[in-house]
Amino acid sequence: MTTAMTAEAIAAERISTSPVPRLVDQFEHGLDAPICLTWELTYACNLSCVHCLSSSGKRDPRELTTQQCKDIIDELERMQVFYVNIGGGEPTVRPDFWELVDYATAHHVGVKFSTNGVRINGEVAARLAASDYVDVQISLDGATAEVNDAVRGPGSFAMATRALENLKDAGFSDAKISVVATRHNVDQLDDFKALADGYGATLRITRLRPSGRGADVWDELHPTPAQQVVLYDWLVVNGERVLTGDSFFHLSGLGEPGALAGLNLCGAGRVVCLIDPVGDVYACPFAIHDTFLAGNVLSDSNFGTGFQNVWQNSALFRELREPQSAGACGSCGHYDSCRGGCMAAKFFTGLPLDGPDPECVQGYGEPALARERDKPKSSVDHSRTPNRKTPSGPIPLPLLSAPPKKFCNESPV
């Protein structure tokens, strides 16, 4: 079984194309330390996007303290993890967010963070423009307010574009606009590109996963088979100028091997992973579920505490680094390209892990989806909204000086 790689996973989007034969093999056996990892700093979020892969909303009272976060950064520095992709929730609402960003970059751990833009005012933008080691990704899931706000909530388009405006005005170069490809925005790809060009930003397009609240809306929002082809062709043409975080390796079979830019493989538990706000370590950011939980950085699961122990010794990660069975895909001529697709996409749509991806380009996903299946519920849910499929408008988030004592006792998170 393979897993979806993190968005930035493996940095394949930046990977040098120097002729390195079968590096993929090296990576499939796992590295002693991740190349990069995703770190979700908080489950608190001012938005309630319908496809949130971490089902974020309310802050968790057990979230790591500033000192615990710094200890993790020290460990990442020792392991030479080159950078972290910080997300959430909305990471910038943590009162110690900037302190942690500064601490990481001072300790040779580069930072890329994803935000909906809520805190990127002129002052913050100027501060970001002065740093050499921080990358900013603004999430936007429609090139128009209409398409974006239906998924991310009323006012979220304006919030994101205001942030981009502020970054541009402050002279911050090369912000990223991060787009999750959906049925409603695949026909806006050129518009996204134009929007990014207008802000001097780079476009980053990633796959919609049925993870977290995404499981609720995936059936209606995931691109149709015809749209997958449009998306693939567009990515091949726009290749090097658009980042994908390697998330479309399941589409590799649509063309020649290597036509999609980047190193297309699933790095879950091998070269990437996720640390969640309470210190739980999962195989990848799209797999927040007990099935893919490797351990916790604070507790000893019989292999010592700390991130390095989890990374190197957890039974789950060791298993992911073993050769995986092609299962039902073994006889398919495209298996070498797509490797059976994304583990998380299969898991959360209730498909067998050793069979085709639900969006298999050979069409094997559709009959599998049509059969009776049991969709596992995410075991972690911090949603604020009772109706997870309706995004509410942005809510004001106070900067909390201490975590709430329990869920919900401090309004609104």
Add this chain to the structure above:
Amino acid sequence: MAESQRDAESQRDQIFDPDLRWRLHPQVAVRPEPFGALLYHFGTRKLSFLKNRTIVELVNSLADYPDARSACRAAGIDESSQAPYFHAMGVLAKSTMLVLEETP
């Protein structure tokens, strides 16, 4: 395709002069790996790979020698096998993983 690739490669070779003082860029980190090493450039955010231990040793030792050619010699790479190493360093120079040391 193959022709143009070769052209591109030979152009890349031309920018690498082994008789100059090459150094790892100060913003580049080298992480040892079983297959060689991973290189990460904190300035350009580019990742690169060194595929064997000899090139890792060579790249790490560049600062101790007045030019790349003598670093090669010291790493035990004889004249007849230097070409691929010069080529590899040319690729690294192209992505500014290696830079020329400013002469004082």
